[in-house]
Amino acid sequence: xxxxxxxxxxxxxxxxxxxxxNTFTVQVGTPPQTVRLQISTASQQTWVIAPRGCxxxxxxxxxxxxxxxxxxxxxxxxxxxxxxLLWTELNLGYEGDADYGFDVVTLGGQGQGGPTLKNMTIGxxxxxxxxxxxxxxxPKPTNFTSFNEPSPSYISTLKQDKMIPSLxxxxxxxxxxxxxxxxxxxxxxGYDSSRFIPNDLSFNFAPNNERDLVVAIQKIAGANSTxxxxxxxxxxxxxxxxxxxxxxxxxxEACQSFEMAFGLTYDNDTDLYLVNQDLHNSLTKSxxxxxxxxxxxxxxxxxxxxxxxxAAFDMQATPPYQGLIAQSYYFPLRRATxxxxxxxxxxxxxxxxxxxxxxxxxFNVSQCAWVEDMTEHLVAVRSPNETVGDDGSGxxxxxxxxxxxxxxxxxxxxxxxxxxxxxxxxxxxxxxxxFFIRRRRKAAKGHSDDHEKLETPEPDPTSAxxxxxxxxxxxxxNNVIPKAELDATQQPLxxxxxxxxxxxxxxxxxxxxxxxxxxxxxxMPARQEAGGRQLGVKEAMQVREARYxxxxxxxxxxxxxxx
Numbered sequence: 001x002x003x004x005x006x007x008x009x010x011x012x013x014x015x016x017x018x019x020x021x022n023t024f025t026v027q028v029g030t031p032p033q034t035v036r037l038q039i040s041t042a043s044q045q046t047w048v049i050a051p052r053g054c055x056x057x058x059x060x061x062x063x064x065x066x067x068x069x070x071x072x073x074x075x076x077x078x079x080x081x082x083x084x085l086l087w088t089e090l091n092l093g094y095e096g097d098a099d100y101g102f103d104v105v106t107l108g109g110q111g112q113g114g115p116t117l118k119n120m121t122i123g124x125x126x127x128x129x130x131x132x133x134x135x136x137x138x139p140k141p142t143n144f145t146s147f148n149e150p151s152p153s154y155i156s157t158l159k160q161d162k163m164i165p166s167l168x169x170x171x172x173x174x175x176x177x178x179x180x181x182x183x184x185x186x187x188x189x190g191y192d193s194s195r196f197i198p199n200d201l202s203f204n205f206a207p208n209n210e211r212d213l214v215v216a217i218q219k220i221a222g223a224n225s226t227x228x229x230x231x232x233x234x235x236x237x238x239x240x241x242x243x244x245x246x247x248x249x250x251x252x253e254a255c256q257s258f259e260m261a262f263g264l265t266y267d268n269d270t271d272l273y274l275v276n277q278d279l280h281n282s283l284t285k286s287x288x289x290x291x292x293x294x295x296x297x298x299x300x301x302x303x304x305x306x307x308x309x310x311a312a313f314d315m316q317a318t319p320p321y322q323g324l325i326a327q328s329y330y331f332p333l334r335r336a337t338x339x340x341x342x343x344x345x346x347x348x349x350x351x352x353x354x355x356x357x358x359x360x361x362x363f364n365v366s367q368c369a370w371v372e373d374m375t376e377h378l379v380a381v382r383s384p385n386e387t388v389g390d391d392g393s394g395x396x397x398x399x400x401x402x403x404x405x406x407x408x409x410x411x412x413x414x415x416x417x418x419x420x421x422x423x424x425x426x427x428x429x430x431x432x433x434x435f436f437i438r439r440r441r442k443a444a445k446g447h448s449d450d451h452e453k454l455e456t457p458e459p460d461p462t463s464a465x466x467x468x469x470x471x472x473x474x475x476x477x478n479n480v481i482p483k484a485e486l487d488a489t490q491q492p493l494x495x496x497x498x499x500x501x502x503x504x505x506x507x508x509x510x511x512x513x514x515x516x517x518x519x520x521x522x523x524m525p526a527r528q529e530a531g532g533r534q535l536g537v538k539e540a541m542q543v544r545e546a547r548y549x550x551x552x553x554x555x556x557x558x559x560x561x562x563x
Contacts, residue, residue, distance in 0.1 A: 003165040005190030005380045006115060006158070008107050010183050011036055014176050015065070017131050017321040018246045019332065021346060022174040022184040023067060026135060027106040028122060029075030034109060035133060036067035038346075039171055039186055040244040041213065041354065043088050043136030044153035046105055047098065050124030057320075067132045072124060078103045079119070081144050086127070089244055091340045096127025100144065105154060107135075115163055121151045128320060134244060137169045137188070139358045140209070155188060155358075159383070164189025166383040167358040172196070172368055173243060173349040177311035179372050185353075187378060194377040196353035196366035201295070201302045205361040206238075211340070213241040213356065213363055215294045218303060220254065222261050224288035232257045232290070236298035239342040241354060241365065246315075247332040249343040255335050262288065264331050270322040275329040283310050292348070294365060306367055308351045315347070359384050 013036060014020040023036040028048055035048050048070035054062035063069045072078045080101040086094070103122050108114030121142045125133060139159075141150030158164045170191025174184030185192050206214035220233035234253045250258075258264060262283060264273045275283070287310050295303040317330045332347040344352075356363040 002380055002382055002386075003162055003189065005378050006107070006164055006188040007192070007376065007378060008114070008186040008188060009112070010174065010186070011109075012183075014181070015067075015132075016246070017065075017318040019315040019317075019347070020176050021132075021246070022176070023132065024107075024135060024184070024186065025109040025112075027108075027110065028070050029072070029103050030077040031075075032104070032106060032110065033070050033075070034068060035070055037133045037135045038243070039173075039184070040088070040134040040136045040138075040242075041171065041356070042138060042242045042244045043134060044138040044140045044155075045121045045123050045136045045142060046154065047123045047125055047130065047133040047136075049133050050099055050126055052126040053124075053128075055126075070122075070124060070133075072099065072101065072103070072122075075103055077118070078122075084123075084144070086123075086125075086130075089129075089242075092245060092249065092343065094129040094245075096125060096129055098123035098125050100124075102151070115158060117154060117157050117161075119151075120154055120157070131321070137171070137186070137356075139167045158188060165386075166190075166381045168356060168381045170195070170353065170355045171243065171349070172353045173346045175312070175350045175368075177309075177314070178370055182370070185376075190378055190380040191353075191355045192376055193379050194371070194374045195368060197369050199302075199304045199364070199366055201304045202362050202364055203296060205363070211240045212361075213354075214238050215241060215344070215365060216297050217292055217342075217344075218295050218298060219291075219293040220250075221291045221293070222258075222288055223291075224286045226286070227288075229257075229261050232261060237339065237342050239344050241344045241348070241363075243346050243349055243354075245343060245345040246347060247334045247343075247345050248347050249334045249336040249341045249345070251342070252335050255333055258331075258333055262331065264333075266335070270317075270324060271334070272317065272322055273331040273333055274317075275331055277329075280314070280329045284314065286310075292344075304365060304367070306348070306352045306365065308348070312347060312350045357381065 008024060010022045011025045013023050015023060015036075016038075021038060023038055025034060026037050026046065026048075027034055028046070037046070037048070040047075049063075049066045049068070051069055051071060053066055054069065059065065072080070078101055080099070083097055083099050086096045086098055088094070100121065100123050102119045104116060104118050105120040105122070106114050106116040136153065137155055139153050139156040141152050141156070143150050152160070155164070155167060155169065159167050166189055168189060168191070170185070170187040172185050172195055175182045185195050203213075203215055205212040208214075215238070216236055217233060217239050218236045219230065221228065221230040222232050223229070232254060233250070234257065237251060237254075239249075255266075259266065259273075263279055264275070266272075267274045289307050289309045290313070291305050291307045293303050293305055295301050313331050313333075315330055315332045316327060317324055318327045319325060332345075336342050351368050353366045353368050354363065355366070
């Protein structure tokens, strides 16, 4: 099995000055101090509200309205690093600084059993641009003085300590307007498959690691029961998916299209689309929806549609947000001045489920599934760097688990099936081995019978045969099969009465003496001369025959003819 994913359950609170958002409880320091935070997909740090965050604010409820105050001087494990400027969302005009240091961070409230990590990067905020602190799920490290001493993020430390299987997370912001409230969902090391409708579109990270979760918005369409408009976005754009900010940031032309479609009015003092009571009632009654068509590029390829009902845009802003004097309805749409500001914020993530795999550099955006009283179903995602056997498991990419326990790995049915398969394989192996040994023994016995048939009848007691037979018997008893050969020892021959042979015959062997080879001369005898005269042909033949065949002494000696 692999490590189970961690389900970070949200608090029951819906709060904020820029809308109503579901927050998460975190404990910081020693002894632990409880604060409520929002989730940031862009940050790798944990931000809390410092005491100076409520200085100059007359509202006595400020500490609670900002999610609780963290007092670093009351923590025995706090290690200060100094005050630094904030970098996150600087391109959107968010400014401020924080008192940075390291302390203990525990996910969840007391008694919830969440993971506890020491020496995590903490930033104590004082600025109002970030009304709540946040919990960052980005794995990038933090560098205070140089790149040689990076401070690891919370999610990367969880992975390093094998508390989660991979650097992945699944998140949706929750929707207070759905049913009787649907809380937010955050899963570390996997995702909750019960919260979204699957699709086949996988996005690759953008090259800029400050804005990596970028999608192409190919089209934005609005519609209700009486009208529809498919041209709310004049041209396709790339937008950054970021839960740190609440609104949706679009080009000016797109915002003007929304103004015409929904009757919105832009307030220059607050840079917000404030909605009066009459417009609010009209939009609530007509209940238009807005559909974002997302793809990897500006046109073509696979796409996914994310549809938001008007209730997702029905927000309330409260002082001191954007300099407001009184509470007001507002439409969470912001005018972007350049393409670095195009952003899909928490408003979009009310209806969208975001799954990010930091190691594979891919992410997925899916339409949320709305099922009342849904049951959590966590799926663990395996790290691509994990090899077979790292955790006693194979190399599959994910393992699902039902219920809130978050267990992962093989199910009971799979384990039983594997056990039965192994048992059957062992049984087949044993049976095969039994028949193999049995066949070998039969073959050995057949060879022994053949040897006995080749043996001669019993020799006399003085023969050397008994020792040879005993040797072969010992070989058979030791499972050594001798070669089938005839016995080479001399055997006496038994004869019956009346046989023509009264004693054994000695073996007859060929003589080993070399044989003399006789050859005939291969040339004609030279002609002999007599009396100064050469022999004729007939005379030469007679001399040759006499030499090889001899002469008959009774025969008359031929005389040389004379003329």
